[in-house]
Amino acid sequence: MRNFLPLVFLLLSSSILGQNVRAVTVYGLGGVENPTGTFGSGIPAATVSGSDFIAAYNAYNNVTLTPPALPNPMPATSFSIALPNQAANMPKLSIPHKGDFFGFSIEMSVVQQVIGKNASFLQPTFLNLLATVADRAGSVRVRIGGNTQEIATLVASLPENAMIAKDHSVDDNAPTQTPTLDLTDEFLYLFANVSSLVNAKWYLGIPMNDTSHLRLQIAEHADAILGSNVLGYQVGNEPDLYGQHGLGGRPKTYNQTDYFNEFGTMVNGINNDPQIASKNKIVAPSLQGTWTPESLWDIGYLNTYSSFLDVISVEQYVSFL
Numbered sequence: 461m462r463n464f465l466p467l468v469f470l471l472l473s474s475s476i477l478g479q480n481v482r483a484v485t486v487y488g489l490g491g492v493e494n495p496t497g498t499f500g501s502g503i504p505a506a507t508v509s510g511s512d513f514i515a516a517y518n519a520y521n522n523v524t525l526t527p528p529a530l531p532n533p534m535p536a537t538s539f540s541i542a543l544p545n546q547a548a549n550m551p552k553l554s555i556p557h558k559g560d561f562f563g564f565s566i567e568m569s570v571v572q573q574v575i576g577k578n579a580s581f582l583q584p585t586f587l588n589l590l591a592t593v594a595d596r597a598g599s600v601r602v603r604i605g606g607n608t609q610e611i612a613t614l615v616a617s618l619p620e621n622a623m624i625a626k627d628h629s630v631d632d633n634a635p636t637q638t639p640t641l642d643l644t645d646e647f648l649y650l651f652a653n654v655s656s657l658v659n660a661k662w663y664l665g666i667p668m669n670d671t672s673h674l675r676l677q678i679a680e681h682a683d684a685i686l687g688s689n690v691l692g693y694q695v696g697n698e699p700d701l702y703g704q705h706g707l708g709g710r711p712k713t714y715n716q717t718d719y720f721n722e723f724g725t726m727v728n729g730i731n732n733d734p735q736i737a738s739k740n741k742i743v744a745p746s747l748q749g750t751w752t753p754e755s756l757w758d759i760g761y762l763n764t765y766s767s768f769l770d771v772i773s774v775e776q777y778v779s780f781l
């Protein structure tokens with residue numbers, strides 16, 4: 461089929477770039493000529509060419525396709541399936557999950573390319589995708605975070621009314637020389653506006669690059685702007701790489717105990733912050749495989765912080781090798 465596509469395109473172009481010749485032959489599999497026809501007079505042939513022509517053709521096309529006949533006999537629309545006895549045969553079956561269990565994760569720095577340039581300029585393609593999932597699953601969950609959440613900074617405003625700016629002037633000890641990410645409240649209104657159109661709920665990453673100067677502004681403002689549309693705050697990202705990456709100037713020897721203590725500082729900070737209403741919406745520890753979750757459980761992480769943790773997170777990357 462691929463062989464025939466350029467042929468179709470050339471034919472369309474040459475017929476249009478020439479004069480008002482508007483006959484079209486569409487080649488199908490094996491060179492079969494599908495109906496050769498002529499466009500009606502609705503197309504302003506002299507003013508369109510190439511790919512514009514295809515767009516114009518589609519826009520003006522008023523052909524109504526006749527649906528094929530339904531199969532006979534019709535397939536059954538109700539039937540029973542015998543499920544195995546869970547307890548007896550599937551001992552490791554998980555607890556029941558809601559329809560919106562699966563969601564999307566979007567790196568904080570590329571939100572504009574995926575979700576929208578700002579709160580009034582949403583990307584319709586992604587909005588449609590969210591709506592498609594939400595229609596079926598009831599709602600759709602999106603996590604905004606990643607390495608860039610660690611260096612994200614909420615600022616009052618940015619030049620040219622921008623929503624996001626990458627600030628290369630700050631030495632933030634981030635891995636892979638990622639520039640500091642400056643965000644305005646518009647970034648949070650973007651999610652609020654999406655949620656006003658489709659039933660989307662958000663997990664937002666907040667930084668843990670520096671526990672001697674807690675930076676909780678994203679959570680403070682998100683609580684006010686997004687309210688219950690924020691499902692949780694992901695405190696820190698991949699702490700098991702903090703030592704290796706030297707994030708926030710941490711030493712190579714950074715271990716589970718160091719993280720346990722720093723996480724406690726974050727939890728206390730959130731707990732003592734009057735601008736954060738939801739104290740127990742924390743998502744952590746977001747390990748990526750360098751430490752096992754059990755190595756944190758063993759030092760009392762879950763017992764100590766369970767009343768603040770809403771979601772226990774791990775990050776798993778698919779290996780294509």
Ligand SMILES: *[C@@H]1O[C@H](CO)[C@@H](O)[C@H](O)[C@H]1NC(C)=O
Nearest residue numbers: 499500501502503521522523
């Ligand atoms: C479809 O478009 C052609 C060209 O503009 C026009 O002649 C024809 O009447 C239209 N048919 C219908 C069903 O609208």
Ligand SMILES: *[C@@H]1O[C@H](CO)[C@@H](O)[C@H](O)[C@H]1NC(C)=O
Nearest residue numbers: 577578579580581621622623
């Ligand atoms: C949003 O982005 C659009 C497209 O760049 C721009 O025209 C508009 O001014 C922006 N709105 C705000 C409030 O920044």
Ligand SMILES: *[C@@H]1O[C@H](CO)[C@@H](O)[C@H](O)[C@H]1NC(C)=O
Nearest residue numbers: 611632633640669670708709
């Ligand atoms: C944490 O990130 C902020 C924003 O990029 C930066 O200003 C700060 O210096 C960083 N803290 C440390 C300890 O690296």
Ligand SMILES: *[C@@H]1O[C@H](CO)[C@@H](O)[C@H](O)[C@H]1NC(C)=O
Nearest residue numbers: 713714715716717718755759
């Ligand atoms: C982390 O390192 C410190 C200092 O060497 C040590 O006391 C602590 O036991 C270590 N923690 C773990 C979980 O290995």
Ligand SMILES: CC(=O)N[C@H]1CO[C@H](CO)[C@@H](O)[C@@H]1O
Nearest residue numbers: 579580646649650652653656
């Ligand atoms: C429903 C909603 O949250 N609307 C917000 C959309 O974003 C603008 C800011 O650009 C806010 O002013 C609206 O409140």
